[in-house]
Amino acid sequence: MKRFEKKLWLGLFVLALLSPLGIILPEKFGAEGAWGEWGVGALEKMLGYVPEGLKKTADLWTAPIRNYNFGGEDAVLSTRIVSYIVSAFIGIALACIIVLIISRLLKHEK
Amino acid sequence: MHIPDGYLSPQTYVPLYGVSIVCWRIALKKIKKDLSAKHIPYLAMAAAFSFLVQMFNIPIPGGTTGHAVGAGIIALVLGPWTAVIAVSVVLIMQAFVFGDGGITAIGANCFNMAIVMPFVAYWTFNLLKGSSQNTVRVGAAAFFSGYAGLSVAAVSAAFMLGIQPVIAAGPDGTPLYAPYPLSIAIPAMAVEHLFLFSIVEGVMTIALLKYFLKNESTLIYAMNEASREKV
Numbered sequence: 450m451k452r453f454e455k456k457l458w459l460g461l462f463v464l465a466l467l468s469p470l471g472i473i474l475p476e477k478f479g480a481e482g483a484w485g486e487w488g489v490g491a492l493e494k495m496l497g498y499v500p501e502g503l504k505k506t507a508d509l510w511t512a513p514i515r516n517y518n519f520g521g522e523d524a525v526l527s528t529r530i531v532s533y534i535v536s537a538f539i540g541i542a543l544a545c546i547i548v549l550i551i552s553r554l555l556k557h558e559k
Numbered sequence: 560m561h562i563p564d565g566y567l568s569p570q571t572y573v574p575l576y577g578v579s580i581v582c583w584r585i586a587l588k589k590i591k592k593d594l595s596a597k598h599i600p601y602l603a604m605a606a607a608f609s610f611l612v613q614m615f616n617i618p619i620p621g622g623t624t625g626h627a628v629g630a631g632i633i634a635l636v637l638g639p640w641t642a643v644i645a646v647s648v649v650l651i652m653q654a655f656v657f658g659d660g661g662i663t664a665i666g667a668n669c670f671n672m673a674i675v676m677p678f679v680a681y682w683t684f685n686l687l688k689g690s691s692q693n694t695v696r697v698g699a700a701a702f703f704s705g706y707a708g709l710s711v712a713a714v715s716a717a718f719m720l721g722i723q724p725v726i727a728a729g730p731d732g733t734p735l736y737a738p739y740p741l742s743i744a745i746p747a748m749a750v751e752h753l754f755l756f757s758i759v760e761g762v763m764t765i766a767l768l769k770y771f772l773k774n775e776s777t778l779i780y781a782m783n784e785a786s787r788e789k790v
Contacts, residue, residue: 454600454604464612468611468615471626474617475624478620479618479620480618480619480621480623481623483560483624484625484747485566485747485748486561486563498733500735503736504565505565506661508564509564509661509663510564510655512654516658517659536657537614540607540611543656544606544610544648545603548603548648549603551587
């Protein structure tokens with residue numbers, strides 16, 4: 450591997466370790482989630498009802514690592530921080546695996 | 560900007576799946592030609608980078624959060640079609656593994672962040688840079704490419720959400736899916752991006768482009784006149 454590429458991988462590694470800033474800062478500044486990404490409960494509080502169609506499809510899929518968090522919704526911050534870093538590395542690994550699969554498939558098509 | 564399941568009506572998400580699938584096919588065909596052994600690690604790094612950058616939620620004190628996407632800098636360095644694939648891979652992973660963005664909304668989310676964003680970023684860069692090699696102009700072009708890319712993607716997502724009450728309401732007029740009209744969705748999404756998140760995206764784009772220019776300038780797709788002809 451070239452030195453430049455190594456540096457880039459190192460940069461990604463550092464980003465993964467720093468990723469918990471993405472949950473710590475919002476918590477410090479009292480910022481909630483993103484606009485338009487509310488859960489069913491939050492929507493009901495805001496609107497007083499849950500739109501019919503939304504209710505039916507909102508929980509269509511149960512993600513294995515929901516919200517980059519292994520500890521469930523009530524997890525303490527330290528659990529969420531560890532989960533976040535682990536999720537970051539899982540993300541890197543998955544990205545590499547999927548890209549590798551795509552490039553293999555494309556090569557075979559030739 | 561990751562639209563969850565239940566926010567879009569089928570008449571919105573089905574066609575957007577169609578558009579995204581067509582774009583993925585074109586993108587795969589395009590990258591197949593250029594995908595040398597040298598480029599595979601860069602494609603993997605690009606996807607990993609976009610995934611990580613999106614984990615950095617930026618807070619608006621007492622308000623909402625948002626984040627950069629990285630699709631702009633990927634489009635500049637590796638080309639917009641490569642960015643389509645890299646960011647789509649990320650969005651699909653996020654939906655299935657982390658519940659970030661809906662499964663039904665994968666087409667819509669890929670359209671906004673993996674198709675609209677890299678192309679707007681790429682076109683903006685070329686438009687502003689022109690044939691100039693002037694450092695300041697290239698830097699400004701890089702900033703606005705990230706800035707415009709994320710902003711247009713956010714407004715596109717807001718548009719999808721905002722039309723729901725009009726195109727999908729129950730017999731008594733109550734919204735069936737995303738409840739807020741365009742008059743609320745567009746300003747909400749536009750303001751937070753124009754004044755904060757897109758600025759972060761722009762600064763990141765310029766910083767990384769400078770880094771690549773300094774260290775591996777031959778790699779950069781958008782600075783290569785020959786490759787520019789192809790898009």
